Amino acid sequence: MQYSSESMKFWKVVYRLFHGKALRFLSGEKSIGQVIDGSSSKGLYDPQKSKINFAVPNINSINNFQSVNINIPKEIFPGIITEAFKFLPRGKSYVLSVDGKKLAPGLNSKHGDQDLFGHEDRNSLQSLQKRLDTEIQKVESLINEWITMTNNDRKEKLFEIVRIVSLRIKDLRELFQNQNFALKKFYKEAGEDWRTSRYVYAISSIQALMFQIKSVLKRLLETNNMIFNEITILCQSSKSFLRGTKH
Structure with missing residues (x-):
């Protein structure tokens, strides 16, 4: 047909x-x-x-x-939708505004915190991406140069990695507390049967994010334990190190 x-x-x-x-x-x-x-x-x-x-x-x-x-387009990402410009009537004036809301919970690599062109509440998205790239480069550099490094250099680099991991743990714990506060607020607004309320999607999204945060926190704490264990071996004092069993 x-x-x-x-x-x-x-x-x-x-x-x-x-x-x-x-x-x-x-x-x-x-x-x-x-x-x-x-x-x-x-x-x-x-x-x-x-x-x-x-x-x-x-x-x-x-x-x-x-x-x-x-x-x-089959999928339109948050930001300036240039495809819509040609549908605007000509001969009129328009004001371009930026919506700072988070349009997605950020559970994948495509969505999440939006780029507000340096006007984010705290650090800009570009600076956070640059910091992440720098931290990843430090870890990869340590892995590639490990064999040729002296023990003192290894200890120094490992302590630097521990500092990076610890700061990310701190950030995630603060994020978890903020999400937990928001979750309690939504529970209160939704009532006892929150699964049939209008807040069900917001509550489910926060629950999923909190589960993801807890999973990443567990891995980061285990990573710090392994790094500390390696440092004690380099310092020839492994017997004095007690591996943590609680998070």
Whole structure:
């Protein structure tokens, strides 16, 4: 079946706004269940008995459709959406504002803290990324140069890594406390049955983030223990080191 360009534009907008559930709802049940109830056999369906609402194109056709006038990306990330500029009426003045809210909880590598062009509440996103790159480079440098280093240099570098890890532990503990405070606030607003409240997504997101923080904290504390153990070996005092068992 062929669709006009205008029809495909309509279905593409519907799919982008409401996703596959809208297409399935608008298309109707079609011939589902006719084979099971014995009213037809596989490959033989009576169009007169088909419960169809609209002739909806399949998702592959919608995804592959490209219009000269419409070029909507499949995924739009937070930030300046340059694709929307050409839809603005000409001859008018506009004010560009930046929304500082976090648009995603930050559980993956694509979303999370937003880049506010240096106007973040604390450190800018660029400075945090630069700090992270520097810390990773120090760890990789220690691994690559370990064999050629003296024991004194090894101890000095290991203490530097311990300091880095300890600072990240401190930051994560502060973040955990802030998230815990927010979680209690949402619990109070949601009431006893929070799973049916409007705060269910916020509560679930915070719970997932807190679980992730606890997991990372455990790994960082274990890393510090291993580093301290290695330092005692270099100092020939391993017997005086008691490995921590509680976090």
